[in-house]
Amino acid sequence: MTNGLAELRRSVLAVAALAVILCGLYPLAAWVAAQVLFPGRANGSLRTTNGIVVGSDLIAPRFLGPAYFHPRPSAAGDGRDAGRSGGSNLGPLSRGLVEAVARRAADYRAENGLGAGTPLPADAVTASGSGLDPHISPENARLQAGRVARARGLAEASVIALIGASTEGRTLGVLGEPRVNVLELNLALDGVSRGGR
Amino acid sequence: MTVYGGLQLALFLGCLFLLTKPVGLCLVRVLDPGGRTWLDRPLKPVERLLYRFLGVDPAKEQDWRSYTRSLLLFSLAGLLFTYAVLRLQHLLPLNPQRFGPLAPDLAFNTAASFTTNTNWQNYAGETTLSYFSQMVGLVFHNFVSAAAGIAVAAALVRGLARHASRTVGNFWVDLVRVNLYLLLPMSLVLSLFLASQGVVQNFRPYVKTAAGAGATGAGAGNAIAAQVLPQGPAASQVAIKMLGTNGGGFFNANAAHPYENPTPLSNFVQMLAIFLIPAGLTYYLGRKVKDRKHGWAVWTSMALLFLVAALVCWKAESAGNPRLRTLGLDPRGGSMEGKEVRFGVPASALFATVTTDASCGAVNAMHDSFTPLGGLVPLVNIELGEVVFGGVGSGLYGMIVFIVLAVFLTGLMVGRTPEYLGKKIEAYDVKVSVLTILVPIFAILGFSAAASVGRWGLAGLGNAGPHGLSEIIYAFSSAAGNNGSAFAGLDGNTPAYNVALALAMLCGRFVMIVPVMALAGSLARKKLVPADEASFPVSGAMFIGILVGTVVIVGALTFLPALALGPIVEHFLMTGSGVLF
Known part of the structure; x- marks a missing residue:
């Protein structure tokens, strides 16, 4: 059972860590690049x-x-x-x-x-x-x-x-x-x- | 049907063929924990940091039960995360239109929808969701549900490739590596391409355009009306929506919206993006089981099923609707209700086929307004189990289940213990395979039956007559099949539909994954049987014929009665009577 709790904790941490990369850094990188390269189209x-x-x-x-x-x-x-x-x-x-x-x-x-x-x-x-x-x-x-x-x-x-x-x-x-x-x-x-x- | 439409179809299949091997090789490296990629330099430190943060030992593999438990717990945590984001969006940043929180039933439906890689849209992006909800609540699952699908497929392929092994890989390693080395770089490149075509990528409030009266030089009574143009970080979301076969639109009209799919070229690339990873996975299968011909035989079976469906849909849509032709419409125009001029009939029919062969569910035309046979094609595609290239990962593991069944059926016919790639297929393997086939069948037909006799089910219909039944069957097929496209005249945003569809989606995803993982574990444990001349060949025309036959026969036996009452009777009413509903 402790094993299950550890795995649940790991799941929560994984959600947090991946959210920072995939939902924070990624769209921001795409935003910066699109605004620099194609400002008219991106807007x-x-x-x-x-x-x-x-x-x-x-x-x-x-x-x-x-x-x-x-x-x-x-x-x-x-x-x-x-x-x-x-x-x-x-x-x-x-x-x-x-x-x-x-x-x-x-x-x-x-x-x-x-x-x-x-x-x-x-x-x-x-x-x-x-x-x-x-x-x-x-x-x-x-x-x-x-x-x-x-x-x-x-x-x-x-x-x-x-x-x-x-x-x-x-x-x-x-x-x-x-x-x-x-x-x-x-x-x-x-x-x-x-x-x- | 024009020659241009034919060329477009040929170009699509040709590009897919050429990209299969490169993507497959990339998958081989990414799905090997020690595999080297050219992104190791910038991303290896991130990968190590993530393992340390999560307390994961990447060298330690899991057995199928432990792998499945990790996947289920992670999906549960993600579901709750998105539910919370949607319920609290009024308190969260990046909400320039000041949208309020989603109702509990809609938030549950949407969270379940994205966790299961379905992306059914009971929400309307531009009138319901803040930029934060889209970018964080939804994009999160666009990545991780795709990665989880690929992880399950990889575990099953490892089960085939290994022998006398207890383990099938490490879920956390697969999850991290697929996201970092595959989905993230591909999405970044694709999002920039889409932005170059006109897909918006900004955080500005909606733009109000000025009415153009007076300044126009056209005289009194002539004017350009003012508009409100929604904006948002769409390009980054649309890229992973396609690559991850998710399909949830940034805007209500999905890929028909000019800000989501602005040009014929963006349309073509989006269709390729849907099939890209599923096609690459067939090559990955061939490489890992050391039988490349087998991988290509699976690819060919899928391509055949795809080609037939694409041609039928295109032909039906080109022929158009005789009810409208009698009003004086040019018959060359085909069925244009619900379609965009820049795509026309051929690219709309092709997109509809691709998005439902895969479990994507993005739409560049409204399937509800397709002709009866044109709309039958996407419906049948979903009901065959979305194994024609299919969803990322789910397409391959679905197809491998069909291969196990095909091998079993052939074994019965010749009276020999069936074996697949040197593994004896025994009672346990057949039981779990049949279970994965039965889960969506019960979810689709059971919920559809309940909805079509319940007041809650009939209340949401957008069309009467057989088309109404088609709307219900399509909704639950799409939900249980984790597709996400719709006969969108059905108003699914009622508490009853939100909950029923969410349950169908959760069954279609997770109740399927458990037996698939059990199959992976069982196959991995088996010893190899040396091949002899009586072994069942898993490449060549006979194998392809048997596999395609199994897929089609299982689907036809199950769904033909329901389809006869929906699109098929509608077709005969259209051609043989004057009735309207």
Whole structure:
């Protein structure tokens, strides 16, 4: 029995000693190194205009109005709440899912002046896993280009060109999918709109 | 299914193959108390200091009972430690959002979850846990539960490699060495890579972004909404979360969150990190039992099971949901509900397969919104015992148990005393092996049955119909299998679910480890039987076929009836009817 008590004491000491190394020294070392080597990334890839933080390259905010490209639908919190990430978790035969997608599809077609025959990109009407997806597919962006161009009084071709500049291909040619960063694209649009006036 | 998805899968398996031997060699050195590593210079003094502090004589080995007792007592101390941290987080530092203490049931569930290497998330990181709770309460187990798993696997392999031996190693030495020489350096490198991709690593309060109206040049009525962006020491946690097949997310959305998994490259590396040590352990097995072909045969069996699962999941998700296609969606898009654009269908299906083949449980897409067959794959992976590479350590010891059973079954068929690597497999060995197979089965089916007829169980459902049953079965499979992924529509943060899931996790971990250690002790004691031409070959196509067959048949016999009522009937309802729930 004394042997058991000794082993229990050893267990407690091991928890304390390992916690100092693995939960103290390790994360602090990673913190120092990350702050020295990649300060921008380690601090949230924040994007500032005129000294004001307007968002993160990695997390799309809500964009209101027709003159902005819209990110994907979101189930985070009450909708694109960056403080409460998450997906809808609705199953494939869920009435809630099918009704939500039908509603979003109708809105998307109306907003962008699309006929019933135009197939919609899946990402335009489904909620992402995080609810904060910073990207939309290039097809989704192209379908929104006409609306954005009209709202800003720009030529559609110049908006399409901006989409091209904000599009990232597959990493190393194979990993992931082609995508457009919505914040980057919208800030680029604002730059063009301001410069044009 | 695109050619890019195929290339991504091939690249993944190719990288894993190339990394297996280097990691295996590293394990050989780390798991030998006298093994030399290139980190000896800075870390040897730390190792010695720890032994002195703990009063451990590294030269003294333990028998299986003493080894197991050390492991259980250490795990108990760790469980209480994390429970205390979570209950007291309002009094502890690094809590810029001033979160209050966790409720007792949630703290118990979370502490049990991390102690057992499960990392089931009934908490939501960014709204529940302080930076201290994450960095200390949770990261602690991310390291030590992984090290404990590797230690048990090492003890079992020593049991196979030794003969007429009473001891199977020293738990404290294995624990210290695996943490210092393997997990710590790998995590440091990986955390810096992840930070370079955009995973946050800071201690700042959550960032408030300004609303962008007016300054935008876009005209009235157009605006950028303000946001609150959570921060924290995520990179250091995510690194060990993957390497230790833990899987508990820093944020609620886990690896779907852009701060936790920002790029396709970070995604690829995280998937590799999950399989890295489990794959290396197969090489370690081959080296230690002096039969490298055997190690590679185990690797190949795992790779085959992985490949089939990955292809089925990918195909189902690419085909998508016919209910949504009829609304005018482009069929090329596949099933995108719950998935991120940067990963798309192929990298999401691949991640789901990897995370459930292993006992990781991190998710980069919401499994609950997968198509019925796409969601069946992760569920079946867990129910096969997570032996396809599997959890760190637990994958290998689970697979060795299946090998013992396969050898036993073949022995019955040819009417010969079964032997494995020169060890006679006797009644005692088969009994403890079957016990380890039965523990998760009873935990999964027993708790699921109770939940699906109890008011407490049905109260948490996020979906109706067969999908609701799938949510329950998935929850207890994930808990008992120590996976941690979820059909997350189920609200498990109720007192009843918190306690039931915690019990399932504790059974699935510790009630399994005891018979596995008994097997290790029994094998170590045996004398070697000289091999002759009638000995059962443990490499080659026939061995691989029998092993894969044993894994699949045991799993299918056990779980097919339950699966038929969940994902399988849902698939036929989806393709053959118009019903919605």
